[in-house]
Amino acid sequence: MEDKICQSCGMPMSERDDSVGTNFDGTMSSEYCSSCYHLGEFTLDVTFEELVEEMYQLLLEDENHWEEDEAREYIVDHLSKLRRWKKSEPTVELYDNPKANENEV
């Protein structure tokens, strides 16, 4: 199975280790990890900038070979590709209407 990354925080997630978030109906989300998304809602109410800062601190702690500028640039680049932070595409709306796909038979 291919590894997925969370479309909010960019962390790798796996169905095996419980790191996958849940949709409004309790099924596993294919997009978001358990620390970002629970029962159809984002658990972290952060702005893009706040998330960058948070990831930046983690990255500097974990990976001490990063240059500071390089680390920040990498994070911004990485996160801005994720679905939650793409300004042009709707994201959460898809989950706000649970009935949308229900009547397809």
Ligand SMILES: [Zn+2]
């Ligand atoms: Zn996440």
